[in-house]
Amino acid sequence: VTGMNQYSGSPDLVLINLSYTQRAPDDLIERLGTLLEANINSKKRSEDRILITPNAIRKMGITQKETIVFIDGIPRRCILRDLSFSGAKVIMVGIAQFIKGKDVVLRIDLDEPRAAIGIKGKVVRTENVENRKELVALAIQYNNTEVPMVYKMQVNAFLTQYSKPDRSGVAEDKSSEKKTSEKESKKAEELKDPSNQDLAAAETASQAESEQQQ
Template identity: 40%
Template sequence: MGVVSSQQLSRYYDIYRDIEVVFTKEIVKTLFWDTRQIYIKCTGGQWPCILNSTSLLSAKVIISRNGGAFAAMKESSSVSLHFCFVQPDSRPLVFFVNTRVEDFVPYMDTEDLVVVTLNFINRPPDDLISIMGSLLEANANAVRRKEERIAISAISKRKLGLQKEETIVYIQNVPRHCVLRDISFSGAKLILIGLKSFILKQIIMIRFEFNDPREIIYVRGVVVAVDEIEGHKDLVVARVLYDKKSVSMAYKIRINNYITSVRINQLAENNVNNGH
């Protein structure tokens, strides 16, 4: 997790505090969430629970109606919720959030399980604000700034964590070598060998290899335009429009972190040039 300024944390909290994030398998994987280390403390006891969702104001956990946690929370509304994120190549990030029980609701009409809403007593730790804020900002910018393209260069590769611009694109399930020219939330531009008439309108899959943390991400899309390269009859430039459902949260966060860092640097340079 990168360093986030106090100004950015306040911005995240002000804009996104009411938005609830449901912990799907993709979100759990993207945030390096350790589901085995999620538990509650109440009336001196400790019990595991399932974190169903959270915002920056409250969380919803799933527990058994027949267990000790339910009885303890019925006795006392004061509950500490333990969060745990497994940081790649570093120690796990753990903290408690002090909460108060708001209500109990049956989970999907079951008799044994209940969803407990826990309201945060105070503003949550900065780590939670940073993690959830960056996730929500990436989702928002994937719509608002979807056409903002990132030219692939030595600098942008380093900031994106992109291993190399040479990669693989699958056309009709056949792997082909290509070179990334630019990428965005919504698409990419590739250089590859092939015929314009064959590549145009093909459904393709692009392989991205990233570092820090090391991961491989595949994004599906369709080739919407192909331009031949003058003087190179076998090479073409293909413009790819992504299938929105194929764009993972991990990819969105990569793009958003780069765009955000560039914007912050530009603002800093403008302040210096203006004498601030």
């Protein structure tokens, strides 16, 4: 023990500083190195975007691209389009002029580690979805100080292992995406249940945008 200090002025809680008397375990060193790398890259590569494809979902450990965004506390169904350290783009049913500038919380469900995280941010831009007047694409900018560490680590792992930035700053998956269009079309068919028509429309628009970018 090298030092002790009160925590937030509480008489019952203290912070204790410890110094190791021997070399730390390799697992701990590796974990701390990963945390440090994720924090560094979250600043250096803050604008590198990950296009959400089936391969990206699997490699990032995201359960699915369909999720929820809370707009002023109201849950709205949406589809993840791309992710980065600093923000995200989602597609949903809505009217752009009523959404821009709103505070949001984007929910992302992770499979490994198993967790449902909420990331606070703001809608900084809205975009029309081609041939889909009822849909809108939202550009969300996260609150930098409130991005969960587990999210940073997932994004960092993908960017450092599976992707490279292209000239436009968009992170491209190195794996072949030739079957993406076929899989997206199949998913859209599955969503044609009457209770899922809005999400199906968003999914189809997401597919079209993906084909244009490819």
